Amino acid sequence: MRAPLAIYLNDHLLGATSGSELARRVAKQHAMSAAGATLVRLADEIAQDRAALLRIMRDLGVPVRRYKMGAGWLLEKAGRAKTNGFVVRRAPLSSVLELETLRLGVEGKRLMWLALRAMTGPQSAVLDDGQLTRLLSRAHEQADTLEQLRLKAAADVLSRY
Secondary structure, three states: OOHHHHHHHHHHHHHHHHHHHHHHHHHHHOOOOOOHHHHHHHHHHHHHHHHHHHHHHHHHOOOOOHHHHHHHHHHHHHHOOOOOOOOOOOOOOHHHHHHHHHHHHHHHHHHHHHHHHOOOOHHHHHOOHHHHHHHHHHHHHHHHHHHHHHHHHHHHHHOOO
8 A cells, every 4th residue: 555655655755855956066056146046045945855855754654765766866977978069168058958858857756745645544644734835835936946947957058059
């Protein structure tokens, strides 16, 4: 009975680990830009959301599959090796693609919080609906912020050509 839930949450933990790593890297790369403080705040929130997922998994008695966390960490590192036409420096499009990736990750996280709120049965009694509501609200805010940053970055880069 727990197998689908354990698989689902561990898969999201993989994404949360990768997303948290990416958010930290993006925040660090743009620390001195106008969006720097916003990206640092987002990276902190994304890390907090990952921690919330781990607590929910613990409360539900879902074992953490460490290899999935490791895969998430590796996935983010492998994403840096993509070919982008630039050997020594970052491609101008890299920021746009990274913001799009973060935006997609936040959407996946939002869908997970919704799925957890829809759970029924004895396990659902363990879940704190107020906490899930706050996490959902924060995911909406994160998505809106990332979308604004993404559109600005896309306009800046794509308008050059």
